[in-house]
Amino acid sequence: MWFGDLVTMKWWNDLWLKESFADYCAGTCLITIAPKFKSTYVNPEQTFLHFMTEAINEDIRDTTHPVQVEVRDTIDAVNVFDKICYRKGACFLRQVAYYVGEDVLKEGMKSYFEQFALKNTELADFMGCFQQAAKSKNIDIDLDSWMKSWLQTSGINTLSPEIVEKNGKFVINVKQGKA
Secondary structure, eight states: OIIIIIEEESSGGGHHHHHHHHHHHHHHHHHHHGGGGTTTOSOTTHHHHHHHHHHHHHHTSTTOOOSSOOOOSHHHHHHTOSHIIIIIHHHHHHHHHHHHOHHHHHHHHHHHHHHHTTEEEOHHHHHHHHHHHHHHTTOOOOHHHHHHHHHSSOSOEEEEEEEEEETTEEEEEEEEEEO
């Protein structure tokens, strides 16, 4: 309820954040507490695999759409409550944790909730808190282009590693694209 009650989106365009955050938290909590329920959940990581599979199955269709879309009215809003909104959005948040690190994710979330409590926000506010948290940890990363690739374009994201030589050392560059 943090995204719905403590911080509310300015407009329906960013409603995905509230919904996908709920899925992200549910999956993360399951992974954290699953050892207590081993007989029920053999591999809690499968929760996010399931989320990703559902998102991919939707994202490969001709009818797919970006996670963040322009919403003109409530009819548009109703049409974006789907697996792209919930599942791909949750996978994006999980990817943020891997991309910048759990500590940066937590610091960014804390900053976001403190700075925007009882206010209306949009995606730029949310991502700005992560960018600032990364910067505070001396992590030089361009979250804006990465975020646009994940959230503002449809289709399946791909990563292509490329090994190059720089100053006598081999370095792996990773390029993003769409399938």
